[in-house]
Amino acid sequence: MRTRMLTVVALLAALTIAPARAGAASPSADRLPASEETAKERLNTTPRHGEFVDVPYGSIPIRTWIVYPERKGPAGVVLVIHEIFGLSDWIRAVADQLAREGFIAVAPDLISGLGPGGGGTDSVASRDDVVKLVRGLTREETAARLSAVRAWAVALPAANRKFATLGFCWGGARSFEAAAAEPAPNGSVVFYGSSPDSATLAAVKAPVQGHYGGDDERVNATIEPAKTVLKTTGASYEPNVYEGAGHGFLRQQSGREGRNLEATRGAWPRVVKFLRRHLE
Numbered sequence: 259m260r261t262r263m264l265t266v267v268a269l270l271a272a273l274t275i276a277p278a279r280a281g282a283a284s285p286s287a288d289r290l291p292a293s294e295e296t297a298k299e300r301l302n303t304t305p306r307h308g309e310f311v312d313v314p315y316g317s318i319p320i321r322t323w324i325v326y327p328e329r330k331g332p333a334g335v336v337l338v339i340h341e342i343f344g345l346s347d348w349i350r351a352v353a354d355q356l357a358r359e360g361f362i363a364v365a366p367d368l369i370s371g372l373g374p375g376g377g378g379t380d381s382v383a384s385r386d387d388v389v390k391l392v393r394g395l396t397r398e399e400t401a402a403r404l405s406a407v408r409a410w411a412v413a414l415p416a417a418n419r420k421f422a423t424l425g426f427c428w429g430g431a432r433s434f435e436a437a438a439a440e441p442a443p444n445g446s447v448v449f450y451g452s453s454p455d456s457a458t459l460a461a462v463k464a465p466v467q468g469h470y471g472g473d474d475e476r477v478n479a480t481i482e483p484a485k486t487v488l489k490t491t492g493a494s495y496e497p498n499v500y501e502g503a504g505h506g507f508l509r510q511q512s513g514r515e516g517r518n519l520e521a522t523r524g525a526w527p528r529v530v531k532f533l534r535r536h537l538e
Contacts, residue, residue, distance in 0.1 A: 290355070290526050293511040297351035306357050308350065315406045318371030321378050322407055323350045324364050325357035332418035334444070334537025335411045337404065338365035339425030339432045341509070344379030344388040348509055349426075356424075359530050361537065362417055366407040368392070368400060392428060400432055401439065408443075420444045420537045424529070425451055427506060430468075434484075437464040437493075445536035447529055450505050452477050453484035460487060465494035467532045469525040471503035473514070496532075500524055 292300035301308075307326055312319035323345060327333050336356050340349045345367035353363035369391040373381035382388045395403075404423075412421050422445040425433030430451020437446040438454070438461035448468040453459065466488075470478050481497050488495040500507065500521030507518035508525065 285523055285527055289358075290511075290522055291508060292348065292351040292355070294346075294348045294509045295512065297346075297348040300351045300354060301347060304354050306354055308354060308357070313366065313407050313410045315370075315403060318376060320366050320368070320370045320403055320407055321345070322364060322366040323353055324362065324411075325350075325353045326362055326416060327357045327360045329360050332416055333360060333362045334533065335408075335414070335417050335421040336361045336363050336533060336537075337408055337411065337421060337423045337436075337443075338363055339404070339423060339429030339436075340365065340368065341426045341506075342389050342392045342428040343385055344369055344382070344392060346379070352508075356533075359533070361533060362411065362414065364407060364411045366403065368395060368403050370403075397435070401435070404432070404436065405439070418537070422446060422533055422537055424533075425449065426508065427451055434462075434466060434468075437462045437466050445532060447532065449508055449525075450474055450477050453480035456483070456487055459484055460491060462488060462491065462493045462495075465532075465536065466496070467528065468495070468497040469508075469521075469529070470497065470499045471505050471507045471518075471521060472499050472501040473503065474505040477505065498525065498528060 311322050311324055313322045338353050345365060349365050353365045356363035367378040370378040372391050375381060379388055408421060412419050421443055423433040423436040423443050424447040426449045430448040433446045434448045434451055435454050435458055436443055438458050442463040446464050446466045450470050485495060502514055502517035503521035504514050507521045511519045511522050
């Protein structure tokens with residue numbers, strides 16, 4: 259009888275613990291980046307220190323948002339490459355979340371100096387006009403601007419000299435290209451960005467982690483060709499496709515009847531794990 263009672267107690271204890279473990283598998287809202295709708299609130303309430311700085315670049319500096327983590331010792335740098343919509347509040351909120359995870363997050367406005375009066379994203383009247391300016395950036399000019407910001411960031415006293423790139427959509431494609439650059443990043447994260455051409459893929463040295471919405475056929479059509487080339491060269495490529503999620507799911511977390519949020523919950527912990535593995 260005593261043995262039977264102990265068995266029942268053990269089963270009850272297991273049932274009590276199980277729901278807590280199941281909940282832990284899905285990160286809470288404050289451990290995920292803000293959505294576009296909640297970005298401003300996140301920026302207004304964060305305890306972390308973020309600021310705009312001017313990174314030297316020829317005669318026109320690159321306006322850059324930087325957020326420092328609250329930690330002892332040097333940290334790895336994550337270069338955040340914005341969407342085709344420029345340096346938005348949402349991108350700045352993503353940088354804040356990266357800092358929460360222990361990284362120095364650096365988000366340059368890549369159209370700095372190209373807007374009205376020599377301004378950047380903030381100087382442009384409409385999102386459509388921002389898109390035009392971003393699309394007008396050549397691959398070479400974008401790479402040069404990113405290189406200038408990277409060199410400045412890894413030289414910061416708080417940096418450990420390691421860096422990764424992380425980009426979204428247009429910026430995701432640039433992040434994939436950066437994996438083939440010199441010096442190569444310690445890792446590159448791609449959110450729903452198209453893979454580069456075969457010549458660029460053949461030069462990829464950095465490990466690449468990709469995150470794609472399942473309902474994003476235009477971008478997803480470039481995954482298999484990238485896998486084929488990178489398998490040949492031996493470079494690490496980890497594509498993750500989230501069923502039912504759409505393009506831009508990390509920003510539009512309320513979309514697709516919960517699938518975008520589900521994709522965000524699946525992707526972000528993988529991103530943090532990847533960055534810690536390669537930057538710490």
